[in-house]
Amino acid sequence: xxxxxxxxxxxxxxxxxxxxxxxxxxxxxxxxxxxxxxxxxxxxxxxxxxxxxxxxxxxxxxxxxxxxxxxxxxxxxxxxxxxxxxxxxxxxxxxxxxxxxxxxxxxxxxxxxxxxxxxxxxxxxxxxxxxxxxxxxxxxxxxxxxxxxxxxxxxxxxxxxxxxxxxxxxxxxxxxxxxxxxxxxxxxxxxxxxxxxxxxxxxxxxxxxx
Amino acid sequence: xxxxxxxxxxxxxxxxxxxxxxxxxxxxxxxxxxxxxxxxxxxxxxxxxxxxxxxxxxxxxxxxxxxxxxxxxxxxxxxxxxxxxxxxxxxxxxxxxxxxxxxxxxxxxxxxxxxxxxxxxxxxxxxxxxxxxxxxxxxxxxxxxxxxxxxxxxxxxxxxxxxxxxxxxxxxxxxxxxxxxxxxxxxxxxxxxxxxxxxxxxxxxxxxxx
Numbered sequence: 001x002x003x004x005x006x007x008x009x010x011x012x013x014x015x016x017x018x019x020x021x022x023x024x025x026x027x028x029x030x031x032x033x034x035x036x037x038x039x040x041x042x043x044x045x046x047x048x049x050x051x052x053x054x055x056x057x058x059x060x061x062x063x064x065x066x067x068x069x070x071x072x073x074x075x076x077x078x079x080x081x082x083x084x085x086x087x088x089x090x091x092x093x094x095x096x097x098x099x100x101x102x103x104x105x106x107x108x109x110x111x112x113x114x115x116x117x118x119x120x121x122x123x124x125x126x127x128x129x130x131x132x133x134x135x136x137x138x139x140x141x142x143x144x145x146x147x148x149x150x151x152x153x154x155x156x157x158x159x160x161x162x163x164x165x166x167x168x169x170x171x172x173x174x175x176x177x178x179x180x181x182x183x184x185x186x187x188x189x190x191x192x193x194x195x196x197x198x199x200x201x202x203x204x205x206x207x208x209x210x
Numbered sequence: 211x212x213x214x215x216x217x218x219x220x221x222x223x224x225x226x227x228x229x230x231x232x233x234x235x236x237x238x239x240x241x242x243x244x245x246x247x248x249x250x251x252x253x254x255x256x257x258x259x260x261x262x263x264x265x266x267x268x269x270x271x272x273x274x275x276x277x278x279x280x281x282x283x284x285x286x287x288x289x290x291x292x293x294x295x296x297x298x299x300x301x302x303x304x305x306x307x308x309x310x311x312x313x314x315x316x317x318x319x320x321x322x323x324x325x326x327x328x329x330x331x332x333x334x335x336x337x338x339x340x341x342x343x344x345x346x347x348x349x350x351x352x353x354x355x356x357x358x359x360x361x362x363x364x365x366x367x368x369x370x371x372x373x374x375x376x377x378x379x380x381x382x383x384x385x386x387x388x389x390x391x392x393x394x395x396x397x398x399x400x401x402x403x404x405x406x407x408x409x410x411x412x413x414x415x416x417x418x419x420x
Contacts, residue, residue: 080372087371100364103357109368132353136346143342143353146360147313153363154310158319160370161297161403162290193371 011047019047019070023121026068026093031141040135044127050114056096057112063101065122066145069094072118073182077190078110086191088156089115091178096120099149115182165194166202221257229257229280233331236278236303241351250345254337260324266306267322273311275332276355279304282328283392287400288320296401298366299325301388306330309359325392375404376412 011019020042024033033041046065050056056074057063069090076088076098087110090096101108102125131138159168169192173180179188189199221229230252234243243251256275260266266284267273279300286298286308297320300306311318312335341348369378379402383390389398399409 078368078371085371087367100361103361109364132350136349139346139349139353140342143349143356146353146356150356150360150363151310151313153360153367154319157297157363157367157370158288160367161288161295 011049016047019119019121020045022070023068026070026121027141030144031138037135041131041138044123044131046122046124048120048122050118050120052114052116054114054118055111056114056118056120057098057101057108057110059109059111060107061101062105063098063108064125065097065120066099066102066125066128067096067120067122069096070119070121072114072116074112074118075115075183075187076110076112077187084187084190086183086187089179089183089187089191091182095145095149097149099146103146115184115187160193165192165198166206168192169194169199169202170206221259226257229329229331230255232280233278236280236331237351240354241348247345251341254333254341256332256334258330258332260328260330262324262326264324264328265321266324266328266330267308267311267318267320269319269321270317271311272315273308273318274335275307275330276309276312276335276338277306277330277332279306280329280331282324282326284322284328285325285393285397286320286322287397294397294400296393296397299389299393299397299401301392305355305359307359309356313356325394325397370403375402375408376416378402379404379409379412380416 023045024038024042027033031041047070048056048065048067050072059079069092071092073092074090074096075086076090077084077086079085096112098108098110098112100106105125128138128142132142159171163171172192179191183191185199185203186196189196192199194202233255234248234252237243241251257280258266258275258277260282269289279302281302283299283301284306285296286300287294287296289295306322308318308320308322310316315335338348338352342352369381373381382402389401393401395409395413396406399406402409404412
């Protein structure tokens with residue numbers, strides 16, 4: 001597997017400042033920084049733009065960034081015997097990261113690809129470690145971020161362990177309709193661990209029953 | 211499902227102090243506390259003893275404790291249509307917690323049962339929140355603990371997505387032989403998402419090939 005990572009796109013200074021401002025607002029619940037603290041914190045941010053289809057991270061690369069999706073959405077997938085298996089999606093205002101790779105600074109097991117044009121606000125691993133060291137309160141940010149990730153993984157694992165394919169599909173649609181709105185069905189099927197043709201059958205059946 | 215939680219067993223003062231001392235040593239990498247800080251921290255600890263088969267947490271109960279296994283091991287499982295599905299195991303010196311339940315203070319989706327006689331060093335949720343507030347450095351402890359949990363969940367999810375039943379079995383045995391040493395096969399099968407009879411077949415085949 002050898003896909004060249006896409007280059008970041010250039011931004012005007014105005015755009016850059018606007019995105020930074022949005023990032024601060026999004027992070028505020030986790031990290032209520034004073035203006036002075038923000039001046040330090042924002043130096044570690046990088047605003048990254050990607051086009052639909054661009055690769056944000058390749059399998060085998062080490063994840064250097066913990067990002068927030070400012071606009072767009074991404075797909076995380078793993079290659080299993082030549083087949084792409086969707087592992088996760090990140091939508092607007094959610095975190096986006098190959099998180100185990102980021103924590104351990106080891107090669108990522110999966111790809112991250114832009115499902116639409118995307119803007120990410122990304123903080124570099126090394127900078128975050130410095131923050132953790134010098135601003136103990138930033139550990140609270142790190143803790144709550146990874147807690148959210150953890151809950152998400154546990155829910156997903158339980159969902160894969162329980163219920164029929166149709167139940168998994170219905171549960172996701174009811175709880176997170178954004179998946180049906182933004183994710184192509186072929187990607188959704190593998191995320192739900194259903195064959196694409198089975199997902200089509202389930203959807204047809206549910207439509208006829210309405 | 212209505213299983214009465216087991217009562218904690220009483221301990222002599224000596225035993226209690228010994229277990230606390232062991233907990234401090236185990237936690238030291240995460241939480242290098244001064245003697246003075248430890249005097250505060252240890253007030254939030256509870257040493258809990260369980261007999262083999264006791265229920266440490268029931269489905270539907272809220273997890274109040276983040277624990278370390280001082281001795282013994284535990285099994286976490288979920289009931290799916292009347293069938294027990296192993297979700298996790300905690301061995302000696304590892305964390306033991308229904309972690310999403312603990313973070314959100316919501317009912318647990320799974321049971322935690324003592325696979326052997328167990329001693330747990332457990333810190334209460336409310337006390338930990340106070341520590342987070344008053345000792346910012348304890349957020350680092352919380353962050354690194356949940357990071358370890360996260361990595362574990364991601365590895366497990368990827369392991370369930372990839373490879374045949376035999377590959378999953380071999381990988382676990384090579385990487386974590388403790389599972390074969392301490393976990394009865396019927397529990398191991400559901401953890402690997404394999405039917406017990408298939409696991410027996412795999413083991414027989416591997417044995418004959420040796």
